[in-house]
Amino acid sequence: MSTAKGWFAERLPVTQADLRELTNEPVPNHLRRWWFCLGGTPAYLFVVQIVTGILLAFYYQPSPSTAYQSIEHITNNVAYGWYIRSVHKWAATLMIAAVILHQMRVFFTGAYRKPREINWMIGMCLLLCTLVIGFTGYSLVFEQLSFWGATVGANIADTVPYVGGIAKQLLLAGDSYNEQTLPRFFILHAAVLPATMIFLLAMHIGLIRMQGVSEMSFEDEPEDAPRTFNFFPDHLYTEVIVGLVLMILLSVLATVLPAHIGPKADPLTTPEVIKPEWFFYVTFRWLKLFSGTFAVLSSGFIVFVMFIWPFIDSWIRKKTRFQEASVWIGIVGVLLIVGLTVWEALVEH
Numbered sequence: 095m096s097t098a099k100g101w102f103a104e105r106l107p108v109t110q111a112d113l114r115e116l117t118n119e120p121v122p123n124h125l126r127r128w129w130f131c132l133g134g135t136p137a138y139l140f141v142v143q144i145v146t147g148i149l150l151a152f153y154y155q156p157s158p159s160t161a162y163q164s165i166e167h168i169t170n171n172v173a174y175g176w177y178i179r180s181v182h183k184w185a186a187t188l189m190i191a192a193v194i195l196h197q198m199r200v201f202f203t204g205a206y207r208k209p210r211e212i213n214w215m216i217g218m219c220l221l222l223c224t225l226v227i228g229f230t231g232y233s234l235v236f237e238q239l240s241f242w243g244a245t246v247g248a249n250i251a252d253t254v255p256y257v258g259g260i261a262k263q264l265l266l267a268g269d270s271y272n273e274q275t276l277p278r279f280f281i282l283h284a285a286v287l288p289a290t291m292i293f294l295l296a297m298h299i300g301l302i303r304m305q306g307v308s309e310m311s312f313e314d315e316p317e318d319a320p321r322t323f324n325f326f327p328d329h330l331y332t333e334v335i336v337g338l339v340l341m342i343l344l345s346v347l348a349t350v351l352p353a354h355i356g357p358k359a360d361p362l363t364t365p366e367v368i369k370p371e372w373f374f375y376v377t378f379r380w381l382k383l384f385s386g387t388f389a390v391l392s393s394g395f396i397v398f399v400m401f402i403w404p405f406i407d408s409w410i411r412k413k414t415r416f417q418e419a420s421v422w423i424g425i426v427g428v429l430l431i432v433g434l435t436v437w438e439a440l441v442e443h
Contacts, residue, residue: 120322121329122309132196134333138340139189146182147284156280158273161236162358169355180348186228190373193224201424205308211404213301216294218401223291225373230283232371236276241359242368245271253386271361375438376431
């Protein structure tokens with residue numbers, strides 16, 4: 095053992111003290127509260143998605159003639175295939191919810207302000223990638239609703255002036271759903287978007303390490319309380335506990351509410367009710383309330399405003415005395431999102 099240890103030490107001259115110094119960066123004391131660990135939650139769920147996605151990819155065949163049958167085979171014949179598929183589905187749902195909640199936490203605590211504006215925009219890119227990867231994954235099952243959901247999504251993109259037609263053709267690999275559409279969705283879902291998210295996540299974490307985590311204080315904290323604590327092992331223990339709880343939750347959801355298979359896609363039969371996944375309910379309801387082009391352009395404008403919000407917030411704080419206008423604007427936005435989501439969830443058409 096000593097010989098092997100010496101062999102590695104000679105080629106990897108990193109001591110335990112070096113590792114401790116590298117990982118033991120102090121973090122703000124408010125991170126002792128578990129609900130401030132939402133940043134690590136989607137990262138953990140993303141790893142679960144990658145592992146389960148690779149296992150599913152061994153059996154999935156991205157073709158309109160074989161996709162549905164391969165999903166049936168995974169669910170009914172492959173050992174524990176139903177469990178892996180269900181964990182993949184529920185991890186995607188929880189990951190989207192965690193990214194949204196994390197972005198909301200950053201917004202309402204003002205953690206996007208100077209000098210963290212760039213990291214906020216990277217976070218917005220991660221949010222959009224998460225939504226798109228959920229959309230493409232939903233379409234891979236080649237169910238009736240997923241097929242028509244992809245068709246409706248492409249038609250919505252087509253309403254955007256100038257670039258809409260190109261966007262539709264890029265998404266569907268043609269003017270309409272065809273033999274190349276599903277393989278394109280699979281490449282986006284399994285390769286392009288995960289690689290993009292890994293790149294963005296590396297930038298996101300890198301900026302956090304360089305800038306540090308924004309500090310927060312609470313009235314119930316004693317004045318002489320330490321302002322920071324060590325990342326390892328204290329904060330790491332919290333993240334591990336959150337991960338274990340999530341794994342238990344995923345296993346329970348996958349067992350009690352496993353992923354089902356709907357009717358196979360039929361291009362000749364339009365469903366009476368077409369609904370997207372829950373995370374697009376607010377957009378779907380917005381599109382129903384207004385005309386196509388206006389609804390799409392206004393949705394894009396809202397997303398653009400969210401991207402540049404740190405600069406808008408800075409302008410508001412500089413030009414007015416209302417320093418916390420963002421909080422009230424955020425409350426109105428959340429109520430609107432929740433209201434439109436519930437509305438779309440309750441109605442049949």
